[in-house]
Amino acid sequence: MASSTSLLSEEQFHCPICLDMFTRPVSTPCGHNYCMACIESYWDGALVCQCPVCKERFEMRPHLKVNTFISELKSQFMLLQVTDQLQVNSGSVVLCDICIDTQQEAVKSCLECLTSYCEVHLEPHHRAAGLRKHTLVNPVTNLEDKICKEHNRLLVMFCRGDGVLLCDVCTSLQHVSHDVVPVLQAYKQMSALLGDTEAKVQQMVQERQQKVQAMKESIKQSKRETEDVVTNNEQELATLLYEIQKSHAELVKVVKKKQKASEEQVEGFISGVESEIMELQITMIKLRELKQTEDQLRFLQNFPNSPLLPHTMDLSLFSFNRHLEAQHIQKSLGSSVSQLRMLLNQMNAEISKFAFSDGTEVSNELMLRYMQQYEVNVSLDLRTANPLLILSDNCKEVRYGMGSGLWINQNLNPNMFSEHLAVLGTRGFSSQKFYFEVFVGRKTEWCLGVATASLQRKGGITRTPHCGLWAIWFLEDKFETFSAPGVPVYLGKVQRVGVFVDYDVGQVSFYDIQRAALIYLFSDCSFTEQLYPYFNPCDNEYGSNLDPMVIVPVSCTE
The missing domain is CATH 1.20.120 (Four Helix Bundle (Hemerythrin (Met), subunit A))
Structure with missing residues (x-):
C-alpha cells in the first residue's frame, strides 16, 4: 500500500542524459539507469559502447530491457507526490463514505474502491487478502474526478502536446513519444505562464x-x-x-x-x-x-x-x-x-x-502596414492551373508558356480552368482578414484577386459583379476591374501588388506597394463561401509577357 512518506527525491529518478524523469528506464551492466531511448541513441553510431556516467566499456552492446522495479518505483513516487499535493490543496476535511448516521473523518482513500474510509471501515483493507493489495492514500476529496476513467489509476502526468491528464498506464501505452511531464511540473510551468x-x-x-x-x-x-x-x-x-x-x-x-x-x-x-x-x-x-x-x-x-x-x-x-x-x-x-x-x-x-x-500618402502608408500584419502563406494549387500555365516547383510562381519551364500541367481534371489562364491558391478563407503580396515586375498584362470556390472553371467567365471573382486587370498602363471591363480605375504601372481581404466587413483592396497607393477597393461585398487567391498571368497579346507572377513575403525586397 502507498505511504505518504518517502526518503526518495525527484532527482533520483532523473535520466543522466536527458535530465528528465525516466521514460522506460533500463539498467546497464555497470548498474546505472537511463531512459531506454536516451541510452540507445547515445550508443547509436559509437565505435565502443560505454556507460556515460562511469565510462565502463562493454565488449558487446548490452541487450537492455525495461527495469520494471525502477519503473514501478518511479510510478509510486509520482503517485505519492500527487496525492500529497492533492491533500495539501484540498484544505477541507474528508468524511467517510461508508458511515451512515454520523460520518466520521476519513483516514484513507482507496484508489481501487474510489472510496474514503474512517478508521473503523478501513479495517477490512488491513485484514482481507484481496483488499490488502489495494492502494491507499491520504484522504482526497472528489476522488473520482482525479482517477483515469479507462485504467482506474490516479492522474499523475500531463501531456503538453495534447493538453490532457494521464495516468501512468496512459503514458506508457498511448503517449510514449509525446511531451509528457508530471502534474506538479506542468502546474508550476503553466502557473508561471499565467503570471507573465x-x-x-x-x-x-x-x-x-x-x-x-x-x-x-x-x-x-x-x-x-x-x-x-x-x-x-x-x-x-x-x-x-x-x-x-x-x-x-x-x-x-x-x-x-x-x-x-x-x-x-x-x-x-x-x-x-x-x-x-x-x-x-x-x-x-x-x-x-x-x-x-x-x-x-x-x-x-x-x-x-x-x-x-x-x-x-x-x-x-x-x-x-x-x-x-x-x-x-x-x-x-x-x-x-x-x-x-x-x-x-x-x-x-x-x-x-x-x-x-x-493626408492620403501618410494614411495609405499606415493602412498598408496595418494590412501586412495579416499576411498569410499562399501557394498555387496545381490541380486548378490551366494546362498552358507553367508553375514553379515551390508553387510560388506562375507564367504563361508552352513546352518549357519547371513544371507543365498536362492532365485535364474537373478542378482546372479550361479557358481562363488562371490558377487558384491551395488555401481558402471564410472569415476574418488575410493579406498577400505578388511581384508582377515588367509584365504588360495580368489579372489578380480572390475568387469563390464555385467560380466557373469550364469555358469563359461572365464579367459581372456577381460572377464570384473580385479582381483587378492590368492592361499596358492602366487598370480596370474584372467585373467592369473598359472602365479605368487606376493609371500607371506597378511592380508589386498587395491584396487585402476583410471577409467579415465585405471588402477587397489592392495596393501599389512602391507608392503605398490604393489601386482599387471593392466594398459592400457579400461573401457566402470560401475565398481563394486568384492568379492570371495572361498571354502575349500586348507584347512580351512571359515574366512570372511571383508570390513574395512582405519582408522580401526586389
Missing part, C-alpha cells in the same frame, strides 16, 4: 488607456486650433471684397469638414481601443480566476487550448497630427492676406489644395 501573461495584459491595458487619453487631448487641441484658424482669419478677411469673402467661406467649409473627418476618424479609433480594453480586462479577470485555482487537475482541465491573448491592433499604426495641418493652413493664409491683391489666386489655390488633401 497577466502582467502583459495589464501593460497592454495601460498602453491603450494612455493612447486613448493622448488621442482625446489631441482632438481637443485640434478643435481649439481649428476654431482659432476660423476666428483669426474671419477678422482679417471681413473687410475685403466679395472675392475675399468667398475665399473665407470656402476656408471655413474646408477646415470644418476636415475637422469633422478627423474627429470621426479618432472617435472610431478610440471606440476600437476601448473595446480592446474591455476585452483585455475580461481576459485579465479570467486569467486571475484561473491563476487562483489551487486544484492542479482542475487548473489544467480548465486551462484554455486557444491563445491566452485576444487579437489586438498595433497601436503604433495610428497617430493623430491634425494640429500640424491646422498650423500649416494658418501660416499659409497669414502670408497671403498681407499681399492679398497680388496673391489672391495663390490663396484660393492653397484653400483648394487643403480641401482635397486628406
Whole structure:
C-alpha cells in the first residue's frame, strides 16, 4: 500500500542524459539507469559502447530491457507526490463514505474502491487478502474526478502536446513519444505562464488607456486650433471684397469638414481601443480566476487550448497630427492676406489644395502596414492551373508558356480552368482578414484577386459583379476591374501588388506597394463561401509577357 512518506527525491529518478524523469528506464551492466531511448541513441553510431556516467566499456552492446522495479518505483513516487499535493490543496476535511448516521473523518482513500474510509471501515483493507493489495492514500476529496476513467489509476502526468491528464498506464501505452511531464511540473510551468501573461495584459491595458487619453487631448487641441484658424482669419478677411469673402467661406467649409473627418476618424479609433480594453480586462479577470485555482487537475482541465491573448491592433499604426495641418493652413493664409491683391489666386489655390488633401500618402502608408500584419502563406494549387500555365516547383510562381519551364500541367481534371489562364491558391478563407503580396515586375498584362470556390472553371467567365471573382486587370498602363471591363480605375504601372481581404466587413483592396497607393477597393461585398487567391498571368497579346507572377513575403525586397 502507498505511504505518504518517502526518503526518495525527484532527482533520483532523473535520466543522466536527458535530465528528465525516466521514460522506460533500463539498467546497464555497470548498474546505472537511463531512459531506454536516451541510452540507445547515445550508443547509436559509437565505435565502443560505454556507460556515460562511469565510462565502463562493454565488449558487446548490452541487450537492455525495461527495469520494471525502477519503473514501478518511479510510478509510486509520482503517485505519492500527487496525492500529497492533492491533500495539501484540498484544505477541507474528508468524511467517510461508508458511515451512515454520523460520518466520521476519513483516514484513507482507496484508489481501487474510489472510496474514503474512517478508521473503523478501513479495517477490512488491513485484514482481507484481496483488499490488502489495494492502494491507499491520504484522504482526497472528489476522488473520482482525479482517477483515469479507462485504467482506474490516479492522474499523475500531463501531456503538453495534447493538453490532457494521464495516468501512468496512459503514458506508457498511448503517449510514449509525446511531451509528457508530471502534474506538479506542468502546474508550476503553466502557473508561471499565467503570471507573465497577466502582467502583459495589464501593460497592454495601460498602453491603450494612455493612447486613448493622448488621442482625446489631441482632438481637443485640434478643435481649439481649428476654431482659432476660423476666428483669426474671419477678422482679417471681413473687410475685403466679395472675392475675399468667398475665399473665407470656402476656408471655413474646408477646415470644418476636415475637422469633422478627423474627429470621426479618432472617435472610431478610440471606440476600437476601448473595446480592446474591455476585452483585455475580461481576459485579465479570467486569467486571475484561473491563476487562483489551487486544484492542479482542475487548473489544467480548465486551462484554455486557444491563445491566452485576444487579437489586438498595433497601436503604433495610428497617430493623430491634425494640429500640424491646422498650423500649416494658418501660416499659409497669414502670408497671403498681407499681399492679398497680388496673391489672391495663390490663396484660393492653397484653400483648394487643403480641401482635397486628406493626408492620403501618410494614411495609405499606415493602412498598408496595418494590412501586412495579416499576411498569410499562399501557394498555387496545381490541380486548378490551366494546362498552358507553367508553375514553379515551390508553387510560388506562375507564367504563361508552352513546352518549357519547371513544371507543365498536362492532365485535364474537373478542378482546372479550361479557358481562363488562371490558377487558384491551395488555401481558402471564410472569415476574418488575410493579406498577400505578388511581384508582377515588367509584365504588360495580368489579372489578380480572390475568387469563390464555385467560380466557373469550364469555358469563359461572365464579367459581372456577381460572377464570384473580385479582381483587378492590368492592361499596358492602366487598370480596370474584372467585373467592369473598359472602365479605368487606376493609371500607371506597378511592380508589386498587395491584396487585402476583410471577409467579415465585405471588402477587397489592392495596393501599389512602391507608392503605398490604393489601386482599387471593392466594398459592400457579400461573401457566402470560401475565398481563394486568384492568379492570371495572361498571354502575349500586348507584347512580351512571359515574366512570372511571383508570390513574395512582405519582408522580401526586389
